[in-house]
Amino acid sequence: MLQKKTRIVRIGTISIGGGEPVAVQSMAATKTVDIESTAAVCQRLADAGATIVRIAVDSKADADALREIRKRTTANLSVDLQENYKLAELVAPYVDKIRYNPGHLHHFEPQTAWQEKVKFIIRVARENDCAVRVGVNCGSLDPNLLVDAESGKNIDLMIRSAVEHSEFIDTLNFARYCVSIKSSDPATVTAANKRFSVICPDVPLHLGVTEAGLLPEGLIKSRAAIEPLLAEGIGDTLRVSLTVSNDRKEEEIIAGKLILENVKNGTIHSGIWQRAALNIISCPSCARVENDRFVALAERIYDRTRVIKDYPVTIAVMGCRVNGPGETDNADFGVWCGIKSVNLKQKGKIIGTFSYEEIVPKLLEIIEENHK
Numbered sequence: 001m002l003q004k005k006t007r008i009v010r011i012g013t014i015s016i017g018g019g020e021p022v023a024v025q026s027m028a029a030t031k032t033v034d035i036e037s038t039a040a041v042c043q044r045l046a047d048a049g050a051t052i053v054r055i056a057v058d059s060k061a062d063a064d065a066l067r068e069i070r071k072r073t074t075a076n077l078s079v080d081l082q083e084n085y086k087l088a089e090l091v092a093p094y095v096d097k098i099r100y101n102p103g104h105l106h107h108f109e110p111q112t113a114w115q116e117k118v119k120f121i122i123r124v125a126r127e128n129d130c131a132v133r134v135g136v137n138c139g140s141l142d143p144n145l146l147v148d149a150e151s152g153k154n155i156d157l158m159i160r161s162a163v164e165h166s167e168f169i170d171t172l173n174f175a176r177y178c179v180s181i182k183s184s185d186p187a188t189v190t191a192a193n194k195r196f197s198v199i200c201p202d203v204p205l206h207l208g209v210t211e212a213g214l215l216p217e218g219l220i221k222s223r224a225a226i227e228p229l230l231a232e233g234i235g236d237t238l239r240v241s242l243t244v245s246n247d248r249k250e251e252e253i254i255a256g257k258l259i260l261e262n263v264k265n266g267t268i269h270s271g272i273w274q275r276a277a278l279n280i281i282s283c284p285s286c287a288r289v290e291n292d293r294f295v296a297l298a299e300r301i302y303d304r305t306r307v308i309k310d311y312p313v314t315i316a317v318m319g320c321r322v323n324g325p326g327e328t329d330n331a332d333f334g335v336w337c338g339i340k341s342v343n344l345k346q347k348g349k350i351i352g353t354f355s356y357e358e359i360v361p362k363l364l365e366i367i368e369e370n371h372k
Contacts, residue, residue: 004197004233006204009176011131012076012096014051016178016236017204023237024256025206027054027080029246029285032062032069038287039072041246046075048250049257052097052237054078056287063090070094078133080286083107085117092128099133102161103140114142115168122174131176134165137210138183139327155192158183159199166200178236180206184281184316184327186225186273197234204236205229211241211318211327213282214302218242219255221273223262228271230263241284243317245295252284278309281327282317289319290339293356297342301335304360311371315363333367335359346370 008018016023026045030037032055042053053075057063070077078097081087082104092098100121105114125132136158145157162179169177179200181192189209197205207226212218222240229235240255262268282298283289298317305315316331328334334345342359344352346366354362 003236004201006236007175007202009131009178009204009236011052011078014076020236022230022235022260023051024049024253024260025052025054025078025237025239026050026249026252026256027056027239027241027284027286029249029289030287032057032287033065035065035068035072037246038065039069041249042069042073042075042077045249045253046073048253050075050253052076052078054080054099054286055095056080056082057087057091058082058084058288060087060090062287063087066091066094080135081121082288085121088121088124092124092130095130097131097133098125099135101135101137101140102165103137103142106143118165118168119172122169122172125176126174131178132169132174133206134162134169134177134179135206136162136165136179136181138185138188139210139330154183155188158188158192159195162196163199166203178204178206180208182208182210184209184211184221186221187271189225190228190271193229193234194232205234207235207238208241211281211283211316212243213280214243214298215251217276217280219258220269222255223259223269224271224273226259227263227269230259231268243282243284243295243298245285276309277312278305279314280305280317281314281331283319283327285319290337291319291356294319294337297335297337297356297359300360301363304364305367308364308367308371311367313367313371333363335363 003019006017008015028038028041045053057079077095079091079095081100105117138154141157142161158181162181183189209221209225212221240252242252244251314331316327316334318336328336328345329348336343341353
């Protein structure tokens with residue numbers, strides 16, 4: 001597979017960039033504090049071919065658990081930080097890569113400049129032999145960019161965020177980082193990564209459609225975004241973010257390998273995603289999901305909405321606070337799961353909170369009312 005020669009970035013026992021084989025990744029969906037289950041799924045995914053396995057860490061308890069998880073798996077581990085950037089110091093000794101989201105650096109210690117927070121993360125990564133991923137996501141963009149009326153569309157904001165973080169990290173003389181620019185829209189993913197690869201040609205790229213959703217649409221969306229990029233030599237690692245239960249996480253690896261095989265054989269997706277009238281966006285589930293019933297709820301919504309499949313409606317089904325606000329605000333209807341109940345939103349406004357039993361019939365009722 002022809003690849004553009006980005007720089008080599010070592011992540012544990014593997015390297016990405018520099019023409020190395022494209023690495024396939026996945027993410028654990030167990031609660032991180034459940035040491036036994038999390039270590040087991042990490043090893044399962046590694047055995048299935050995941051060269052990197054990501055784990056979410058949101059608290060000191062999660063960080064403490066990671067110490068034990070590291071002892072029980074040979075997987076190359078990446079840790080997913082969100083608001084509390086200072087947790088990097090607690091987890092770095094036990095992982096091979098730290099991933100941070102520029103859009104979430106602002107929530108914790110908002111009085112501290114994002115540059116100071118990135119300096120902290122990079123210092124910790126350097127001291128602990130870790131790589132870093134700058135994970136830009138359309139559903140959780142930097143709020144400072146969003147208030148800039150001159151910034152343009154979301155795709156421009158995503159690229160701007162990725163470039164400014166890359167350029168700042170370069171000033172710190174730290175080269176062991178890669179970038180991801182993700183959206184739930186395949187065309188946006190393709191266009192954004194193409195443009196970034198021209199601006200920062202030496203930076204390795206992690207490819208993926210965020211909240212790709214349930215099969216088969218989740219694979220179709222991912223193929224439409226990723227295969228054309230790989231065919232042009234753009235991309236050094238990938239993840240297919242499917243909405244599947246924890247015992248089916250290997251399906252992300254199978255899907256990733258299929259994409260690589262397609263590109264190798266020349267059976268490449270056209271890059272044109274022919275979205276159906278009804279478009280369901282759903283996140284892939286992780287340790288942050290508030291209720292374990294999330295995946296079953298997403299499947300139920302998918303099944304029950306077949307009766308309205310010809311309606312031109314986008315429904316976002318999200319499991320937690322990370323990308324939940326952004327994705328549900330941008331959809332026609334948003335379902336944002338909490339611990340015991342589910343928020344239902346219409347064009348960004350909450351119209352009610354319902355139980356896990358009530359939410360699907362209520363969603364269908366409101367959609368039908370809006371299409372009379």
